[in-house]
Amino acid sequence: MNSMNDITDSPLGVYQKRKAVFPKQVDGPFRRFKWLVMAVTLTIYWVTPWIRWDRGPHAPDQAVLIDLANRRFFMFSIEIWPHEFYYVAGLLIMAGVGLFLVTSAVGRAWCGYACPQTVWTDLFQHVERFLDGDRNAQIRLDRAPWTASKVWKRMRKWAVWLLISFATGGAWIFYFADAPTLQHAFWTGQAPFVAYGTTFVLTMTTFILGGFMREQVCIYMCPWPRIQAAMTDEKSLIVTYKHWRGEPRSHGKKRAASDEAHFGDCIDCLQCVQVCPTGIDIREGPQIGCITCALCIDACDKVMDQIDRPRGLIDYATELDCEREMRGEAPVPAIRRLLRPRTLVYFGLWCAIGVAMLFALGTRARIDIAANADRNPEYVRLSDGSIRNAWLIKLRNMENRPREMTIALEGLPGARMWKESDTRESAARSITVEVPADQVLKEHIYVVAPAAGSAREDFAFTVQAGGDGGEKARDAESFVRPEESE
Amino acid sequence: MAEQKRIDQPTGTETVGHEWDGIEELNTPLPRWWLWTFYATIVFAIGYVVVYPALPGLTGATKGVFGWSSRGALAETMEAEGARKAPILSAIAVTPIEQLPAKPELMNAAVQGGAAAFRTHCVQCHGSGASGSKGYPNLNDDDWLWGGDLKTLEYTITHGIRNPDEAETRNSLMPAFGHDGILTAPQVQDTVSFVRVISGQEKQSASSRRGAALFEANCAVCHGPQGKGMREFGAPNLTDGIWLYGGDRETLTQTINNSRRGVMPAWRGHLSPTTIKMLAAYVHSRGGGEATPPPAPVETAQAEGGAAPAAAPAN
């Protein structure tokens, strides 16, 4: 068993052992921005299911609800049916393009600020600092033997983590059912098993991923860094250590003893390394482990203030800017760095999809007809020689009130139809039915037409809600007759 | 192939001792997580054998500590399903079939149940789409030998057609005109011509004109003077385009020569009256179902006397 460790520790080892990361507390504009993003995202996550939205008597009054049982997605005044899933697809594409946009502009900013893994890891680290003290105290505690006091400290930290994880996993299920009802059912043990199961699984994943795996997720498990790294180019703003300004670095006596001018601005204080949540050294150049959280900028700027050097030894900068700066030219204003063809194209694409979806949402019909022809048998010859086909017709009423709908035949002269529950005596050119609020009504319909005509005659079912001027929809079909040879 | 075990310097791991062209294999131990997973599967397997029926014996397998078995589980599921369906089935059972359409919920359940029963008992002859085949009627069309309203369908399914073991079965006999020597071969041909004329397949001819007289003398009794059929005898309408056996000359000649006597089993005794009722509802829903004719006055009086108290509040 020991040889496992021998391999991982040996110089030829394939795997690097995880080095525990104890990021240090830091303050600065980026840190404060990170606080803000964290507060906003967590609030959105926890509060959203509790927002009410009155939709009338026939629909749920939860503002955002994924109603899996009835296969509906409610989002404020928008209601999405399963066949309208392209709206969700559109949102996902917008999210993707948005990510491209952000990444090509400011690197892995999504990773550094808004990614759930980052947000919860950050939250857990604050808990850790609050309970166990900052970096040094944590390292000491980590190395300390398992005394009663350490056990107690670990227990209390894990307990708080678990509590947060439970609140996280538990909040997820409220998106899928009426939150107040489910909450009550949950605590009284009457919620469906899937609610408890989901809560348990998400609690445990939050606990493990946020509490223990942390930067491992960002570096090894997550596919985004690979993709995002491909999205950045020499014009993207990324966190950069300006080595031409910082090197050669030195500190302490060595620096004091010699002529300051020999050295760069970096005093090798390692503040940038100690605050880094992924535990990397940005001074080694851009690397995949960097999630562009800019905390090292905050840390280094403080140091620069103390040693009276200009800020920005570590800075958000593009590769092109770095080259200019190395040549001694002035940097390009930030706005010019953001507005470039690539970001503009992404932004234009993003807007176009958004506008197209808004337009589609605004003009979409809340009525639909889908006819499904019987194929067994395809047609039936009736005793008067006429031919009968049958369809299963689905009428969708996507409004929150019951509506009368009239199905009619368009084309197919001489044809009449009747519902399965009626008989041929009631056959007519149109059928009126009432479709309940927010539901699909299925009707098996028989259509009879004269035998004379082509083997496949095109026609359409139309449906209209209410009287004249109501919403309309149609579905093109063909009427099948026996081939001449028969 | 040298068999020499040694410690590999860079990794510090023992080699397995084989060497091929200078390539050696490290004797890397199995990862711990893998071993533990393996042990866990063993523990799981033992637990499984204890909990579930597993080891075969002479008189059957071990029972498992909870006495669970897949047969038992199935029986339970079936029982639960039976209990779930019981109320609607008994409601169907007590409702006279002609009153089902007035209760859409019952009618719907009956059609669904009938469809299931149809798939088990009827598809062999009538086909999965109920469209029949030669000799087996298409149940989708509106051409009924014995009638297509709910009550008649229920009767037909209950008692069958020409069922030798059933006293009340639907029965009719068409003479084998050629075989029994009632008509001569040319006369049969003339009759065929006439039938093909009235069904719109041929033009009038000398033969068909001779056939008309023969038809009137021999066939009109059952098929009616115009050949439109008579349901009392299950005699098909000969003027429409629907043929049970075929409307071509050859088939018609055979039919008249030898007669046709299709048999359908009587389902009474095999299927419960409720199932038969549901089957009738399903067949009725296939598009050719006819409205139940208003009962004759005498029957009405009887029905009111017997079923009025139960039926009145329900309507």
Ligand code: SF4
């Ligand atoms: S914080 Fe700044 S000065 Fe300190 S080591 Fe990092 S780069 Fe150098």
Ligand code: SF4
């Ligand atoms: S190197 Fe700096 S920007 Fe990158 S992850 Fe570490 S602290 Fe954040």
